[in-house]
Amino acid sequence: MLAILGLIVGIVLGIVLQPAVPSVLQPYLPIAIVAAMDALFGGARAYLERTFSDKVFVVSFFSNVLIAAVIVWVGDLIGVGAQLSTAVVVVLGIRIFTNAAAIRRVLVHA
Amino acid sequence: MPDDVEPGVATGAADDVPPVADDAAPETSADASGSAERGPVTWRELGHDFIRPGRGQVVLAAILLVVGMALVMQFRTNTAAAPYESLRRSDLVQLLDNLNQESRRLSEEITEQNELKQQLESGAGQEEVARKEAQARLETLRILAGTAPATGTGIVMVIQDPEGRMTADILLNAIEELRDAGAEVIEINDSIRVVASTWVTTGSDGILVDGRLVRTPITIEAIGDPHSLEEGARFRGGLVSEVEGQRVNGSVTITRSEKVTIASLHTAPTNQYARPA
Numbered sequence: 199m200l201a202i203l204g205l206i207v208g209i210v211l212g213i214v215l216q217p218a219v220p221s222v223l224q225p226y227l228p229i230a231i232v233a234a235m236d237a238l239f240g241g242a243r244a245y246l247e248r249t250f251s252d253k254v255f256v257v258s259f260f261s262n263v264l265i266a267a268v269i270v271w272v273g274d275l276i277g278v279g280a281q282l283s284t285a286v287v288v289v290l291g292i293r294i295f296t297n298a299a300a301i302r303r304v305l306v307h308a
Numbered sequence: 309m310p311d312d313v314e315p316g317v318a319t320g321a322a323d324d325v326p327p328v329a330d331d332a333a334p335e336t337s338a339d340a341s342g343s344a345e346r347g348p349v350t351w352r353e354l355g356h357d358f359i360r361p362g363r364g365q366v367v368l369a370a371i372l373l374v375v376g377m378a379l380v381m382q383f384r385t386n387t388a389a390a391p392y393e394s395l396r397r398s399d400l401v402q403l404l405d406n407l408n409q410e411s412r413r414l415s416e417e418i419t420e421q422n423e424l425k426q427q428l429e430s431g432a433g434q435e436e437v438a439r440k441e442a443q444a445r446l447e448t449l450r451i452l453a454g455t456a457p458a459t460g461t462g463i464v465m466v467i468q469d470p471e472g473r474m475t476a477d478i479l480l481n482a483i484e485e486l487r488d489a490g491a492e493v494i495e496i497n498d499s500i501r502v503v504a505s506t507w508v509t510t511g512s513d514g515i516l517v518d519g520r521l522v523r524t525p526i527t528i529e530a531i532g533d534p535h536s537l538e539e540g541a542r543f544r545g546g547l548v549s550e551v552e553g554q555r556v557n558g559s560v561t562i563t564r565s566e567k568v569t570i571a572s573l574h575t576a577p578t579n580q581y582a583r584p585a
Contacts, residue, residue: 201372205375228382234371241368
């Protein structure tokens with residue numbers, strides 16, 4: 199309930215305030231969002247498996263986002279930014295699917 | 309245990325060992341070992357947590373708030389901003405490179421096409437010039453061959469021969485003298501065009517030129533420089549002195565004219581053997 203409320207408030211705030219992304223961070227925001235989604239799915243799975251800890255969740259969330267962005271940034275510096283961002287998206291996508299599968303198994307037993 | 313009927317999907321490896329090590333999901337193994345015995349969260353527990361959120365949900369809500377904002381921001385920059393604004397520098401450089409290459413290729417094509425256009429235009433011009441030259445040559449040759457009428461400065465020479473002693477030799481000499489003097493077109497008696505193949509002989513009735521009888525007085529029209537032509541006829545021992553001498557006893561009248569028009573034509577026979585080489 200609170201979580202969904204937070205999401206809705208965040209979206210509304212984004213629409214109302216229209217915050218501008220700093221242009222330096224702009225290329226890394228999509229990757230960061232994918233990393234955040236991965237962390238969220240991981241958190242949901244941990245909650246359903248009774249292994250959730252808010253401290254670990256917060257730390258893993260921010261480290262995930264940060265590492266994803268840093269990987270792409272480093273890739274940009276050494277000239278393989280596009281390829282590395284693809285790699286990050288692929289890996290995170292696989293993890294999201296894995297977590298989603300585990301969540302589904304717990305919730306609908308299938 | 310809920311997972312008795314487990315499909316052999318690749319992702320299914322996780323259920324026997326609940327704390328999956330490779331997950332970003334926060335697993336505190338100390339916690340997990342204690343709570344894992346109770347099995348996964350049931351729907352009822354989920355509903356309970358939904359209505360009475362714990363401390364974890366506050367954190368989750370805060371994080372979801374941030375993610376939501378980020379999502380909206382990204383969505384807006386993706387749709388509203390210019391398509392190139394969010395591209396990486398290397399992508400932009402490559403894009404620019406491609407465009408440069410394309411523009412170079414296109415400008416090369418323009419140069420090529422311009423050259424082709426110029427070639428075609430100059431070709432058309434050359435063709436026109438060649439056509440005019442050919443036309444001019446055709447005119448000259450037709451005058452020379454006697455198949456076209458001609459006009460220009462020249463003389464009109466009238467040979468009176470009251471005693472009828474004029475011979476073909478004298479007429480032939482007259483023609484030769486006129487040619488030597490630069491006559492370009494010669495006509496006898498307003499009807500016979502003198503050309504390269506013209507022949508002069510003596511027939512039973514008199515002088516024949518190209519098979520036609522020439523009656524006296526003989527009128528010879530010639531186009532050329534009037535002064536040269538007259539001198540060519542009048543020189544000592546030439547045509548005039550020969551005609552006016554003892555042998556013929558005739559008279560010659562020469563009139564210079566600014567405009568001598570020769571209208572009679574020579575019909576060139578079709579060559580039976582000769583072909584253009």
